[in-house]
Amino acid sequence: MDGFGKIIFYLQYPFVRYALIVGVLIALCSSLLGVTLVLKRFSFIGDGLSHVAFGAMAVASVLKITNQTALVLPVTVLCAVLLLRTGQNARVKGDAAIAMISVGALAFGYLLMNIWPVSSNISGDVCSTLFGSTSILTLSARDVRICVILSVIVIALFLFFYHRIFDVTFDENFARSAGTHVDRYHLLIAVIIAVIIVLAMNLVGSLLISALVIFPALSAMRIFKSFRSVTVCSAVLSVLSALAGLFLSIAAATPVGSTIVAVDVLVFFVCFLIGRFGLRAG
Amino acid sequence: MALITCKDLAVGYDGDAVVWGLNFEVRAGDYLCIVGENGSGKSTLMRTLLHLQPPVSGEILLGDGLTAGGIGYLPQQSSIQKDFPASVREIVLSGCQSRKGLRPWYNAAERQLASETMEKLGITKYAKRCFPELSGGQQQRVLLARALCATGKLLLLDEPTAGLDPGVTTQLYSLIEDLNREGITIIMISHDIAAAVRFASHILHIGRTVFFGTREQYEKSGVGRLFLAGTQEQEMPGRPEE
Ligand SMILES: Nc1ncnc2c1ncn2[C@@H]1O[C@H](COP(=O)(O)OP(=O)(O)OP(=O)(O)O)[C@@H](O)[C@H]1O
Ligand SMILES: [Mg+2]
Numbered sequence: 287m288d289g290f291g292k293i294i295f296y297l298q299y300p301f302v303r304y305a306l307i308v309g310v311l312i313a314l315c316s317s318l319l320g321v322t323l324v325l326k327r328f329s330f331i332g333d334g335l336s337h338v339a340f341g342a343m344a345v346a347s348v349l350k351i352t353n354q355t356a357l358v359l360p361v362t363v364l365c366a367v368l369l370l371r372t373g374q375n376a377r378v379k380g381d382a383a384i385a386m387i388s389v390g391a392l393a394f395g396y397l398l399m400n401i402w403p404v405s406s407n408i409s410g411d412v413c414s415t416l417f418g419s420t421s422i423l424t425l426s427a428r429d430v431r432i433c434v435i436l437s438v439i440v441i442a443l444f445l446f447f448y449h450r451i452f453d454v455t456f457d458e459n460f461a462r463s464a465g466t467h468v469d470r471y472h473l474l475i476a477v478i479i480a481v482i483i484v485l486a487m488n489l490v491g492s493l494l495i496s497a498l499v500i501f502p503a504l505s506a507m508r509i510f511k512s513f514r515s516v517t518v519c520s521a522v523l524s525v526l527s528a529l530a531g532l533f534l535s536i537a538a539a540t541p542v543g544s545t546i547v548a549v550d551v552l553v554f555f556v557c558f559l560i561g562r563f564g565l566r567a568g
Numbered sequence: 569m570a571l572i573t574c575k576d577l578a579v580g581y582d583g584d585a586v587v588w589g590l591n592f593e594v595r596a597g598d599y600l601c602i603v604g605e606n607g608s609g610k611s612t613l614m615r616t617l618l619h620l621q622p623p624v625s626g627e628i629l630l631g632d633g634l635t636a637g638g639i640g641y642l643p644q645q646s647s648i649q650k651d652f653p654a655s656v657r658e659i660v661l662s663g664c665q666s667r668k669g670l671r672p673w674y675n676a677a678e679r680q681l682a683s684e685t686m687e688k689l690g691i692t693k694y695a696k697r698c699f700p701e702l703s704g705g706q707q708q709r710v711l712l713a714r715a716l717c718a719t720g721k722l723l724l725l726d727e728p729t730a731g732l733d734p735g736v737t738t739q740l741y742s743l744i745e746d747l748n749r750e751g752i753t754i755i756m757i758s759h760d761i762a763a764a765v766r767f768a769s770h771i772l773h774i775g776r777t778v779f780f781g782t783r784e785q786y787e788k789s790g791v792g793r794l795f796l797a798g799t800q801e802q803e804m805p806g807r808p809e810e
Contacts, residue, residue, distance in 0.1 A: 321652075321653065325649050325651070325652055326649075445672065446672045447672070448672065449662070449665065449668065449672065449673070449674070450665070452654070452658065452662060453662050453665045455652075456648060456652055456654055456659070456662065457646060457647055457648050457662075458647050459620060459641075459643055459646070459647045460641060460643065460646075460647075460662075460714070461662075461665065462618075462619075462620050463618040463619075463620060463637075463639065463641040463718075463724075464637050464641075464663075464665050464666040464718050465635070465636055465637020465638075465666045466637075466665055466666065507651070507653050510653065511653050511655065511697075511698030511701070512653060512654060512655035512657075512658055512696070512698065513652075513653055513654045513655070513658050514655075514658065515653075516653045
């Protein structure tokens with residue numbers, strides 16, 4: 287059976303359709319705050335939080351909690367708030383705090399998984415938490431429901447506060463002088479990032495989340511120059527890359543997360559070339 | 569009542585005052601120039617007036633229906649990141665952020681205001697251009713347009729002509745003068761003392777001695793004469809007002 291036939295064949299199965307729905311939603315959500323994450327100090331927080339999510343995930347699996355999101359989400363959101371607080375008091379110390387928390391969570395999570403192994407294949411478990419697992423293909427209807435609800439919340443918040451997010455990321459001081467409650471919106475952004483990370487963990491694993499968030503934005507920034515067009519373009523690129531990555535991984539039986547990220551990287555190079563070529567042409 | 573009244577104000581960082589003993593008021597229609605040496609605390613004062621940082625002591629009273637969010641601000645060094653993808657129109661529109669409030673979109677009146685302001689400052693032709701790709705003078709005009717969208721009353725300009733060529737500087741000064749004639753109150757920090765005494769109605773001199781008064785009083789005062797004499801050697805011969 288060729289690759290295309292395989293895809294058609296697989297599409298008959300609900301778990302493949304679930305994977306596609308979840309993949310598209312996660313890709314869309316994670317691309318929305320890309321520009322903010324690429325250009326602001328939130329990139330640090332994003333990276334740190336993905337490690338925290340890994341630690342929380344380890345705890346959840348050791349405790350044999352079936353609904354892991356119920357634990358991982360609050361912990362990650364809480365850490366986002368804490369990190370932002372420490373970051374505001376003193377910037378240097380804030381970065382150190384992020385490094386401490388993220389590396390600590392990584393070590394702690396791995397330790398837990400070794401002391402109380404859930405299955406006989408520890409390194410397999412660890413690997414799938416870090417790089418994303420085939421679990422995207424074993425989603426239950428409830429997993430899909432949680433993902434859809436969270437994605438809708440993220441997208442709704444983003445659309446509602448789109449201009450505010452632009453205002454506080456583009457020029458914080460001016461926003462303050464115009465009476466915008468910058469700190470509140472920073473908090474909102476940090477919480478949204480935490481939710482996105484927990485969501486994206488299912489798709490690509492905690493180590494590759496940053497790639498999912500950053501690459502589409504970087505690609506879009508090669509071609510477009512306004513905030514709105516970059517945001518729209520990165521959302522489109524992210525969704526298309528995720529779809530392509532999912533189908534490729536099904537057809538070629540490769541790991542889902544890394545295939546999607548590989549497609550993202552490829553798209554980035556194409557955009558890079560287009561940007562270069564466009565500049566010369568203009 | 570005055571737009572801004574400062575009573576025995578001291579400004580600085582972490583409780584340490586950089587300047588103190590500031591007593592002045594700005595009335596609607598005034599054109600106040602703040603002058604003084606590098607590091608004397610001009611920008612710090614402006615940031616304090618904007619509630620970007622708390623005063624060390626003393627108080628700032630806002631009157632005449634002026635609110636903290638209703639002031640237009642042109643910062644000395646913008647906190648804008650170099651490669652941030654933002655078009656000129658998006659930036660000018662963001663000046664309407666406090667008018668917009670919690671509404672998720674800009675309404676027709678706000679879009680109209682942004683377009684008119686861009687027209688007024690002659691930047692309509694850059695509307696779709698990317699901000700980081702503009703020249704310093706063009707960027708300055710975009711940020712001035714944004715500040716104008718934020719207020720109909722009071723503009724705070726921190727060295728708006730720094731880094732601009734003489735032609736553009738003259739243009740910008742006459743633009744600010746026009747705005748002032750239209751009734752917008754101006755508070756401007758400037759090292760261009762010649763321009764300050766030419767355009768301003770009031771001068772606030774910050775330094776070891778603090779002076780506040782009208783331009784005429786400043787030209788006659790001890791600090792004023794010293795400061796004017798110190799710069800006149802390098803400046804073009806100062807032309808008296810017509
Ligand atoms: N973030 C800060 N923390 C602590 N001290 C500061 C800070 N920013 C400025 N200062 C100090 O406050 C004093 C006043 O600075 P300010 O920027 O207000 O000067 P200025 O009058 O605007 O000078 P310039 O003409 O160079 O713009 C300076 O001595 C400076 O070192
Ligand atoms: Mg200054």
